[in-house]
Amino acid sequence: MRNRATTPLKVKKNLLDQLKIRQSWSKYNLYNLSRLTRPSYRWKNFFQLKWLAKSTSRSYHGEQVREKQWVRMFDTRIRSVVPMDAKYLASNDGALESAGRGSGLERGDEPKSRSRGKQKGELPIPYMQMTFAPLERRLDTAIFRAMFASSARQARQFVVHGAVKVNGKEMRYPGYLLNPGDMFQVLPERVMFATGSPKLPPKPKAADEETEGEEITSEDNEGVAGEAEAEQDQARDDVDVERDPREILKDLKAQAKSILSSTKQDLGAKRKQDLRAFSKTIQRLLSRSGSSTILTDSIEAQFAELQNQLKIRRQNKEAGTTSLPSAQDDSRTSLEDGAEQSNKDEKDEALSGANGQENSLTDGEYNELLAALQSMHENPVDDSKPYATPWMPRDYMSAFAFIPRYLEVNHKICAAVYLRHPVARPGLAEVPSPFSDLTQSAAFGWYLRRS
């Protein structure tokens, strides 16, 4: 294996059809992909045409595979399927198509009986896009396609470093050709690292502030602001200890309101921090209200406690509620239900006071709060992780986010099943490739010569 696969920005004079595209989610790659143009084969002979096509397409397809290996894998047989209609098969045994051909029964105004394939304006099968289909069988490529790694090379590294299992057994060969039905798993930690935004290096000194300033985007600004706010909150909360519970609860309510009023989709850093401050306040409140069971520092226990509180609240207002939490929430709460059943009564007592004062939050808001807290629980801040926490997807990831149909992926457990070999079907080819038919067919021609 060559050790480097660069993504150069530079190409020969305006030959933007010869840019190197890689199996990677990097911004360089995205930029190159946006610049890539259709190949122009104007002043080229046939050999040059095939050579260029092969060289550009191979820089993407199995770039980590040696040419010799690939040539051995190349197959002239292209897998394709045609979706069949059971109704058609039932009503017609095929005699209709063959009847009358050449016997004078055919009329000029009935072009549709010519061939069934094209009569409904059906799309042609893009066979040529399947040139590199055998490479999709490789374990490293499949891991990249399942979005468990940010590049094929990273996927390869995961395999070599022993983070990948095939059918429950560790597999250290990135060149392992998956068989239909094979399940592969990657360690979730590695996947989170590969797909999460990177950890920022420790803060630079104040002297560098000027140069850094321009780099900081609005997001960062927000984050900094949020931090500052959180610190203020902290300070305020410290003072709170001396104030009476009513005040604290008011504070709490205001904070919760501010959380709820912020945008729903954007689970930004600021919101997380707000929530953290919120949960801290609640913890303080709970410890104050005198129940001995909840003097806990771990986030998990605290979260469970909060959940329980919300549940109790819901139970209290059961009669009028229409907006139940989604099924998932229910299952989660029920999961924890068993553990908490025992000491529920004590808490009920402890919280009854608090409930009275929090009534101004509606049930919908509570559900939302619960969801927010849950997401915070699932995506905690943990400095020991090799990625930025709370986990956020990498920049520019969405442009490359797709799962081909020959894989069935469960992202929660970072496992996928290789269902079948990729196939071409009318209008669709399952091999993801950034190149046009022109390039692919010329590349196919190149390898046809050699196989």
Add this chain to the structure above:
Amino acid sequence: MPPRIPSSAASIAAKPTPSIHTHCKSCLNRAFSSTPSSQTTQLRRRMFAWLMQGPGANFRQPLANSTNYLSAYDKKGTLLRERNKKHGTSPAPSSEGPETDDMAALEEAAEDEPSLPKEDLEDLRPFPLNKSFVSQSILSDELREEIWKRVKVDGKSVRQVSVEMSIDMRRVAAVVRLVEVERRMASEGQPLAIPYAKAIHSMVPVNKLDARTRKPVEEHESINDLEQHPMTFPQIFWPTSESRAFNRTDAGRVFSAAPRLPDEQELGEDGKPVLEPWQDNKAEIIGKPGHAHPVLKPADARIPHPHLVAYEKDKLDPTLRPNEVRARYAERLQQEDSKRREFRERQIRAEEKKKSRIDTDRWQFVVTEVSATRAGTGLDGRGTKAPGFRYGVPSQERKKGQVKIPTSVQV
């Protein structure tokens, strides 16, 4: 791997106006270099301009709960869908709204942000130049749970669930397997990548579960895919008699160079074929020894769900009432299922009959009966069918270029 550049370089590149600083930060750190580095070429400047301020910013801060591919934007980075909507060229198909449990929540969310029309095929192409690759939808979590429930709790066969949900059988089986693994991992308290899964599900098209019909909202995939058999690749000119119908069964025989079936085999008493094409699942081998190959079956028998053909045939039959049709369909499915299960059990039993298991306190010895006769070894002793390693054949183990990668992993 893309070249790693210090973040400071990126910031300089992204700067719209040239700065007074000619020294980059890394130059200052380096004691041995006093020349100003010319890292920021025009190419890099352009790239960062594109990424930070230009159209690339769309991918840095992607749309929430929508796919976000290159082909959904034009060169200037405007969302094509939005532009079309403004022009009023396309109606907004998303106005119907997906019917899920938390419909109210969704609607609320829709109120907050201006609703985008749903992506069409053009927006779902991750690679603008490749017209024939489209990002296809994946199954949502609820859909997966539903499939798992139908197979594991309701005890339906994979085939039946596949037809009900219009999802490929292999996918159904895989979903069940993965959900099982997920449950086990969750019960063992292993860490799951939940935020990651959520992020992915918001980035790729997702096929949701229709709460009312308990089916996917849109048809997921075609379940009766006929694989193009290599035997059908050549184009054959085949004159046939006008007096006889030339159907798919005959075509298959022509492709596999088999003689046509005699009339009495083809047709029963009342003009109906003896065996419906979809029932035809026995392999017929023809050809001289060494060139023997199976006869190509008609498409009816080669599709994954031949019983659907029978179902449709029943539907076309005017003598059958709808409930009869359904009953026959269910019966057929059940028969097929039991037949398959029986066959599998018979296979296992036959295999197990050859084995005897002897337990010692550490190991279990599994003794398999084999037959080591000349039939297996051949007269020269080089046959491959007999047990044991072969003699007289050089070992390729240590030869150059031998591929040592395993070819399969058994579950």
Add this chain to the structure above:
Amino acid sequence: MVLRIRLARFGTARKPVYNIILAQAKSARGKKPIEVLGTYNPIPQEPLATPDTPEFLPTGERFTSKKIKDVQLDMVRTKYWLGVGAQPTEPVEKLFSLIGLIEPKPSSKAQQPFRSTSSSSSTSTPTPTPTPEVATS
């Protein structure tokens, strides 16, 4: 000349697999034998999971099945050769006595672990085999 039933080593370094062969006593290990009777894989293999494999024992601990040592043997031919006086070597003798082809030596009987067919074992510990089978002879 004495005919012996013995093991002939195949496989690679640290991965032995044996052929159970019938050969002249003085012939080389790798020489082509008179007959190959079967194979013996001394490396214990993890048994494949079947749908019947329980995940937990009734006592609550995780079920771990015994590892498998795979023997393939032509019983008919082996019995014939033993009948005409072929001498099994020591390891082969142990194997055969385990299978029940020959009487275990009195000296090794003391060390001999309990021998049971799967029909009796399946009652004591759950095995991944779907159908218990009676051991041969």
